[in-house]
Amino acid sequence: xxxxxxxxxxxxxxxxxxxxxxxxxxxxxxxxxxxxxxxxxxxxxxxxxxxxxxxxxxxxxxxxxxxxxxxxxxxxxxxxxxxxxxxxxxxxxxxxxxxxxxxxxxxxxxxxxxxxxxxxxxxxxxxxxxxxxxxxxxxxxxxxxxxxxxxxxxxxxxxxxxxxxxxxxxxxxxxxxxxxxxxxxxxxxxxxxxxxxxxxxxxxxxxxxxxxxxxxxxxxxxxxxxxxxxxxxxxxxxxxxxxxxxxxxxxxxxxxxxxxxxxxxxxxxxxxxxxxxxxxxxxxxxxxxxxxxxxxxxxxxxxxxxxxxxxxxxxxxxxxxxxxxxxxxxxxxxxxxxxxxxxxxxx
Amino acid sequence: xxxxxxxxxxxxxxxxxxxxxxxxxxxxxxxxxxxxxxxxxxxxxxxxxxxxxxxxxxxxxxxxxxxxxxxxxxxxxxxxxxxxxxxxxxxxxxxxxxxxxxxxxxxxxxxxxxxxxxxxxxxxxxxxxxxxxxxxxxxxxxxxxxxxxxxxxxxxxxxxxxxxxxxxxxxxxxxxxxxxxxxxxxxxxxxxxxxxxxxxxxxxxxxxxxxxxxxxxxxxxxxxxxxxxxxxxxxxxxxxxxxxxxxxxxxxxxxxxxxxxxxxxxxxxxxxxxxxxxxxxxxxxxxxxxxxxx
Numbered sequence: 001x002x003x004x005x006x007x008x009x010x011x012x013x014x015x016x017x018x019x020x021x022x023x024x025x026x027x028x029x030x031x032x033x034x035x036x037x038x039x040x041x042x043x044x045x046x047x048x049x050x051x052x053x054x055x056x057x058x059x060x061x062x063x064x065x066x067x068x069x070x071x072x073x074x075x076x077x078x079x080x081x082x083x084x085x086x087x088x089x090x091x092x093x094x095x096x097x098x099x100x101x102x103x104x105x106x107x108x109x110x111x112x113x114x115x116x117x118x119x120x121x122x123x124x125x126x127x128x129x130x131x132x133x134x135x136x137x138x139x140x141x142x143x144x145x146x147x148x149x150x151x152x153x154x155x156x157x158x159x160x161x162x163x164x165x166x167x168x169x170x171x172x173x174x175x176x177x178x179x180x181x182x183x184x185x186x187x188x189x190x191x192x193x194x195x196x197x198x199x200x201x202x203x204x205x206x207x208x209x210x211x212x213x214x215x216x217x218x219x220x221x222x223x224x225x226x227x228x229x230x231x232x233x234x235x236x237x238x239x240x241x242x243x244x245x246x247x248x249x250x251x252x253x254x255x256x257x258x259x260x261x262x263x264x265x266x267x268x269x270x271x272x273x274x275x276x277x278x279x280x281x282x283x284x285x286x287x288x289x290x291x292x293x294x295x296x297x298x299x300x301x302x303x304x305x306x307x308x309x310x311x312x313x314x315x316x317x318x319x320x321x322x323x324x325x326x327x328x329x330x331x332x333x334x335x336x337x338x339x340x341x342x343x344x345x346x347x
Numbered sequence: 348x349x350x351x352x353x354x355x356x357x358x359x360x361x362x363x364x365x366x367x368x369x370x371x372x373x374x375x376x377x378x379x380x381x382x383x384x385x386x387x388x389x390x391x392x393x394x395x396x397x398x399x400x401x402x403x404x405x406x407x408x409x410x411x412x413x414x415x416x417x418x419x420x421x422x423x424x425x426x427x428x429x430x431x432x433x434x435x436x437x438x439x440x441x442x443x444x445x446x447x448x449x450x451x452x453x454x455x456x457x458x459x460x461x462x463x464x465x466x467x468x469x470x471x472x473x474x475x476x477x478x479x480x481x482x483x484x485x486x487x488x489x490x491x492x493x494x495x496x497x498x499x500x501x502x503x504x505x506x507x508x509x510x511x512x513x514x515x516x517x518x519x520x521x522x523x524x525x526x527x528x529x530x531x532x533x534x535x536x537x538x539x540x541x542x543x544x545x546x547x548x549x550x551x552x553x554x555x556x557x558x559x560x561x562x563x564x565x566x567x568x569x570x571x572x573x574x575x576x577x578x579x580x581x582x583x584x585x586x587x588x589x590x591x592x593x594x595x596x597x598x599x600x601x602x603x604x605x606x607x608x609x610x611x612x613x614x615x616x617x618x619x620x621x622x623x624x625x626x627x628x629x630x631x632x633x634x635x636x637x638x639x640x641x
Contacts (some may be wrong), residue, residue, distance in 0.1 A: 071444050118622065122629045125386055125443055129580055130625050132573070133618035140615040257451060264448060308462035315455025322449050323437055 045170045048088040058278035060231020066268035068224040069204030071128040076255035077135030078229045080234025081108045083246045087155040097160045104237035105230040112229025113239040154247030267328025363490030366598020367499035372575035373590035375480040382543030389450040391572020392457035397552025398559030423552020424545040431544035432455035469565035581624040583634025
């Protein structure tokens, strides 16, 4: 049972981590992240990098969908904008790594604002469908703006250099990606302690009431689009450096659904949810792969079953969580926390 | 008739034909939305499933087309009933977005199941329509597209009549207007929900057979549903007439854009129309404007 957490100042009451237990868990997480690249082998390190990128993007989508209530099915297209920005800058200009990432974020934010413009008039499902339209139009641009994007064959990138050190292996990339993503998640967590973040939440809960309270709806909705696509752009930039080839098919429409599914499974409107959801949804297909490999001696041509089984499980996870656990995994974690707060006095 | 005009007419007719298919698919969206306020993206996958069920009945069991077609349509209806009762009913009262995402997830499950059962390769349906080309004057018209148009010409007015005169149709309109009032008039509202899903999914399955007969079937053919979604948004989510007119317009524009601008412009034109429609008339050309109260 947790006792003696009385707060003595407002700042300690508003702090991100309020209890010693939370600090302890955060310390364990930091240690694990530090130790991971030395303990994991190549394949798991590859997955760790991929998870990091997806966490960054899912957190961005969570700002827009989970906290502001604007459903977007364009996250993959935004990531593609970021990835193409990085690729083109790297190919034609040769600007440094961090500058490219920031430029990708900035350009994607501008595109995000443009895509968000219909939110002036429509919301809910209509907005989601408008973002579907926008992502197909962006895909068209990537395929047909041959001189810039090299069309369907895409752009290949040289390995990035980070202050003179080449980022060739996943081991190197891990040390760059994890701090960037950690900063982004921290930024998102802090955003919702500020006026802007509070305004986002007010808009989500009841947009008309928020307007009555003096929140200019259009400006804040567009701001939310901008921040969210900034995150997507940086994630897309990291993606480009990670896979080192960007084609229009790198970011199919299903990826947008993937990110929306990730925050639904993780828990919309909580920072923790975005992280947990992205980790979970990235790793589930891999777990299925192990399952299929394990089953291959017993089931004929198990290998061909992998892709359909993944599709089924992906859909079933979305449906299952929405029907049985609409608050997502973050809620499960909260439940476990509450249990230990009162343990052993209440079951 | 000059060659150019002849070509234009042929392209337009083909466009109207695929527009007719879009209209039928859009009907499935409209029907389900009207009764239950759910945008059911899984309509695309039910469409795919309809094509595969027909394939299984006609090619797998060797049944003649006149048995296989009703079987596939009934199969679609049964899937609709199961989905409505099992997954959508528990979601009653949840936000529209959640239910929409449930149907997206369902779509993914259906695609995966179809891939598990029939594999991922595209297939062609056994021939069940005549192949004699039809000429209207000098204009060539593919017989399959003519059949699609004929089916749409029968189905859409049939739906309009059913909504107007049939008890179930009237109950459905009553439920759409005011659920509480419909309840107090003794209408079985959950029953109406099931009915709308069954008929909607059966319609989608029927459209899937037609689409499969024209272009072959594959687990990915549900993409067609996205165009139909554009149709219902442009035409108005709760308007049967909107589905018909929107479908024909989108089909025509897609065909003309695909021919005169190049195939890659098809999707872009469709979605361009969608964005313009959303900016000008968010609730569609024939849709009911939603009024929001605090």
